[in-house]
Amino acid sequence: MKKAGFSPDAYVQMAIQLATFRLFGKQVGTYESTQVRPFLHGRTETTRSVSLASAAFVKRMGLRSIHDDDTEARNEKLSLLREAATQHSEYTRQAARGMGVDRHLMGLFMLVDGDTVPTLFSHPLYSRSKYWRVSTSTLPNMPGFGPVVPDGVGIAYDIREDCCFFTITGRREHNWTDRLSHLLEESLLEMSSLTMTSKL
Numbered sequence: 713m714k715k716a717g718f719s720p721d722a723y724v725q726m727a728i729q730l731a732t733f734r735l736f737g738k739q740v741g742t743y744e745s746t747q748v749r750p751f752l753h754g755r756t757e758t759t760r761s762v763s764l765a766s767a768a769f770v771k772r773m774g775l776r777s778i779h780d781d782d783t784e785a786r787n788e789k790l791s792l793l794r795e796a797a798t799q800h801s802e803y804t805r806q807a808a809r810g811m812g813v814d815r816h817l818m819g820l821f822m823l824v825d826g827d828t829v830p831t832l833f834s835h836p837l838y839s840r841s842k843y844w845r846v847s848t849s850t851l852p853n854m855p856g857f858g859p860v861v862p863d864g865v866g867i868a869y870d871i872r873e874d875c876c877f878f879t880i881t882g883r884r885e886h887n888w889t890d891r892l893s894h895l896l897e898e899s900l901l902e903m904s905s906l907t908m909t910s911k912l
Contacts, residue, residue: 713871716907720871721804721850722797725761726769727903728867729796731895732846733770735865735888740845743860746807748815757812759804761848765796777898790906814842855879865892876900 713720725744733739742761769792780786806812821833832838845864849857856868856879865888866881878896882888 717794718797718907719801722800723903724869724871724876724900725800725848726766726793726796727896727899728846728848729761729766730770730773730899730903731892732865733773734775734895734899735892736845737775739767739770740864741841741843742846743844743848744804745849746804746812748808748810751810756815757807757810758814759800759807759812760814761800761846763796763799763803765792765799768792769796773899773902777902786906786909793903793906851879856881859883865889867892867896 713723725742729739729742732742739762744759744761745756746759748755748757769789772789772792780789817838824830824833844860846867847857847860847864848867848869850870851857851868852870857866858881859866862883863886864882866879868879870877878893880889880892880896882892
């Protein structure tokens with residue numbers, strides 16, 4: 713990942729975006745825990761992995777894995793992957809500097825006085841924006857954590873020098889973990905193929 717010029721975390725997050733796009737048939741709210749330790753009592757902020765750039769990347773890659781021999785198409789996919797990973801890295805940097813929105817909004821909500829709830833906090837878009845069907849975190853020395861919503865998945869990962877380890881969890885009735893494991897492997901292999909054979 714680094715040899716190809718990618719932040720390993722951003723690269724894995726884009727693989728997760730592609731795999732879950734293929735699992736659910738669309739992009740869904742995705743949470744990545746980001747440390748804000750430089751701040752007094754700082755714990756975490758949310759890095760939102762879904763962006764316009766990640767949407768462009770996963771849509772171009774498609775719902776099914778397709779081997780593409782067309783050099784121009786492969787270069788386009790790689791360019792979209794680079795843009796999505798770059799944006800993700802920037803969002804992560806902003807969150808780590810305390811410039812995310814989620815903890816700020818949570819703090820404002822905690823200040824709400826009883827019956828006077830601002831319309832922002834009851835708006836359907838606000839509710840949808842914090843419904844995390846995909847919850848992710850880098851966890852060295854895993855195992856992992858469960859999904860945070862009933863129709864979601866939890867993905868813990870540990871990026872090593874020459875491999876990545878994943879723990880994928882979900883509710884038994886959905887039977888998603890095996891399929892998502894396969895889709896994640898497929899996504900990583902496809903992305904690796906793009907970085908090895910395409911030239912920008």
